[in-house]
Amino acid sequence: xxxxxxxxxxxxxxxxxxxxxxxxxxxxxxxxxxxxxxxxxxxxxxxxxxxxxxxxxxxxxxxxxxxxxxxxxxxxxxxxxxxxxxxxxxxxxxxxxxxxxxxxxxxxxxxxxxxxxxxxxxxxxxxxxxxxxxxxxxxxxxxxxxxxxxxxxxxxxxxxxxxxxxxxxxxxxxxxxxxxxxxxxxxxxxxxxxxxxxxxxxxxxxxxxxxxxxxxxxxxxxxxxxxxxxxxxxxxx
Amino acid sequence: xxxxxxxxxxxxxxxxxxxxxxxxxxxxxxxxxxxxxxxxxxxxxxxxxxxxxxxxxxxxxxxxxxxxxxxxxxxxxxxxxxxxxxxxxxxxxxxxxxxxxxxxxxxxxxxxxxxxxxxxxxxxxxxxxxxxxxxxxxxxxxxxxxxxxxxxxxxxxxxxxxxxxxxxxxxxxxxxxxxxxxxxxxxxxxxxxxxxxxxxxxxxxxxxxxxxxxxxxxxxxxxxxxxxxxxxxxxxxxxxxxxxxxxxxxxxxxxxxxxxxxxxxxxxxxxxxxxxxxxxxxxxxxxxxxxxxxxxxxxxxxxxxxxxxxxxxxxxxxxxxxxxxxxxxxxxxxxxxxxxxxxxxxxxxxxxxxxxxxxxxxxxxxxxxxxxxxxxxxxxxxxxxxxxxxxxxxxxxxxxxxxxxxxxxxxxxxxxxxxxxxxxxxxxxxxxxxxxxxxxxxxxxxxxxxxxxxxxxxxxxxxxxx
Numbered sequence: 001x002x003x004x005x006x007x008x009x010x011x012x013x014x015x016x017x018x019x020x021x022x023x024x025x026x027x028x029x030x031x032x033x034x035x036x037x038x039x040x041x042x043x044x045x046x047x048x049x050x051x052x053x054x055x056x057x058x059x060x061x062x063x064x065x066x067x068x069x070x071x072x073x074x075x076x077x078x079x080x081x082x083x084x085x086x087x088x089x090x091x092x093x094x095x096x097x098x099x100x101x102x103x104x105x106x107x108x109x110x111x112x113x114x115x116x117x118x119x120x121x122x123x124x125x126x127x128x129x130x131x132x133x134x135x136x137x138x139x140x141x142x143x144x145x146x147x148x149x150x151x152x153x154x155x156x157x158x159x160x161x162x163x164x165x166x167x168x169x170x171x172x173x174x175x176x177x178x179x180x181x182x183x184x185x186x187x188x189x190x191x192x193x194x195x196x197x198x199x200x201x202x203x204x205x206x207x208x209x210x211x212x213x214x215x216x217x218x219x220x221x222x223x224x225x226x227x228x229x230x231x232x233x234x235x236x237x
Numbered sequence: 238x239x240x241x242x243x244x245x246x247x248x249x250x251x252x253x254x255x256x257x258x259x260x261x262x263x264x265x266x267x268x269x270x271x272x273x274x275x276x277x278x279x280x281x282x283x284x285x286x287x288x289x290x291x292x293x294x295x296x297x298x299x300x301x302x303x304x305x306x307x308x309x310x311x312x313x314x315x316x317x318x319x320x321x322x323x324x325x326x327x328x329x330x331x332x333x334x335x336x337x338x339x340x341x342x343x344x345x346x347x348x349x350x351x352x353x354x355x356x357x358x359x360x361x362x363x364x365x366x367x368x369x370x371x372x373x374x375x376x377x378x379x380x381x382x383x384x385x386x387x388x389x390x391x392x393x394x395x396x397x398x399x400x401x402x403x404x405x406x407x408x409x410x411x412x413x414x415x416x417x418x419x420x421x422x423x424x425x426x427x428x429x430x431x432x433x434x435x436x437x438x439x440x441x442x443x444x445x446x447x448x449x450x451x452x453x454x455x456x457x458x459x460x461x462x463x464x465x466x467x468x469x470x471x472x473x474x475x476x477x478x479x480x481x482x483x484x485x486x487x488x489x490x491x492x493x494x495x496x497x498x499x500x501x502x503x504x505x506x507x508x509x510x511x512x513x514x515x516x517x518x519x520x521x522x523x524x525x526x527x528x529x530x531x532x533x534x535x536x537x538x539x540x541x542x543x544x545x546x547x548x549x550x551x552x553x554x555x556x557x558x559x560x561x562x563x564x565x566x567x568x569x570x571x572x573x574x575x576x577x578x579x580x581x582x583x584x585x586x587x588x589x590x591x592x593x594x595x596x597x598x599x600x601x602x603x604x605x606x607x608x609x610x611x612x613x614x615x616x617x618x619x620x621x622x623x624x625x626x627x628x629x630x631x632x633x634x635x636x637x638x639x640x641x642x643x644x645x646x647x648x649x650x651x652x653x654x655x656x657x658x659x660x661x662x663x664x665x666x667x668x669x670x671x672x673x674x675x676x677x678x679x680x681x682x683x684x685x686x687x688x689x690x691x692x693x694x695x696x697x698x699x700x701x702x703x
Contacts, residue, residue, distance in 0.1 A: 129499070
């Protein structure tokens, strides 16, 4: 497990390079520094490294290009999903690199993220924004593509404790789904509670973070955890 | 807050001496209205200051606050803005504890005004300042009244258990006028204007210590200084454990939002953040001014419920249905009564009565029927509170019903009444309830919201758990 000093160095590095967004692997490292569960990942620069990493992480694997110049990775073929073997990972890596070279020749490629694919679960969002009057504000809601359409979200000013986190979850309609609606299995709400409390600490201790989305945070069946599959951090240094 | 800090704010709200700086004979001017109001009602020592007079309406006028010869608790400043910094210096030098700067023309009008406000701050020394650009303080029991609205235009409420902290002066004035007409006791009201020094947070903290205040109501448009929301929350968390705070936040539109890059920032609108913070701090949020005082009446007079179960007792099935409709979405329950209780009620009540929950006494209702049901059900574990609906258009009811409802207070459970109509007889009934400490509402939805507020506050103080 990493420590808070890792978190500081991640943010300082981004700031010193004049970036206002963390790269994907930095964002995941930041979550790891605070003990927020995310699928195991590695940051690699070659097909061979990708294969090694995949062997260590386990299958299925997702590969994602990491570049400060690419905003929507899938638009340039920078995401390859569902790789089940070492061979598929090697092919997938080469395919991804060719796609990016062809569709975004201008982009600087920092490397490739090798990530375990979280099984299907209920997609939630955990997020933060920083308000002039109140400081850090934590959000929880239904995640994935419908987040902004359904606006099923509850807010709290950070820091929050476990009771606050439970109340936040209870206030959303997502809680009906988490409790197992119509034969769906009950989801790991307590894992979300733990993630919310740790995330609130992360936001409180790192004032450069202006906005953040962990979307989706995938809640698996009860006892199997919740994983932040994707994370975005917007900084103001 | 330090002891001396409390002492200074006490001087602001409960001064034993007041000097009006800028007192004048000029009719209908602010300085004139404040002078007249204080001369007529203020129970402490009143001094008038204006170098242009030696006498105002028979009261001696001093050329400067320093000439009075003794320290004054509170200076009320009504001179034009450019003169305020020098007046403030004198106020400070005279050993005054607090000042209300009524005058406008400061940061609310732009850069130059903001500079002037800064100057006032520098010349204030230790004096605590309310305002500038405010309507000040109304204290019903001491007669301190800097609301510069003539009495024939703005009625003054009787002393009572409610306190009002308002960001808007005009809103505060209209609330007091409205409360006076409805015999609603607002003992103290404060408008804080530009908040050069004393903030809503300071006022809330101080009113928490005032034993005459049972419920704090707040009208707010928004905070002004960075980090202020968080300081307010921290104070409110403590105060809300001691007494209920009801807040109405105006300004809820999404119109002005900065461009944002994340889902969360797009979802967390300005108002939504305020609302979340209020909830976290144990405040009870109202959706309108009327709603705020509907809830305040209940919180000032009723005990807290120990659960969510409501008995609805009515003489109208229609009103009973409305009550159920209003209560359930608020998370309150209207449970069926146990069979044994229903059996007993069937024996007491005439056959036409509908024995369920709501209990509908129908058009043949009498005072005695209400009394029997309240005695039979309210003391039992079946319910935690009651909404008593009495349409006084029925010939079988008398004003004495009010006494039966008031007597039910002895069970230590919240009781609110609904009485709708317009006749004189009903007005007397409502009046009797009101005097007996039973809040009465025109419609079931308003009574439901009042019961909801009691339940919410019971959660804040830990009487009810989620």
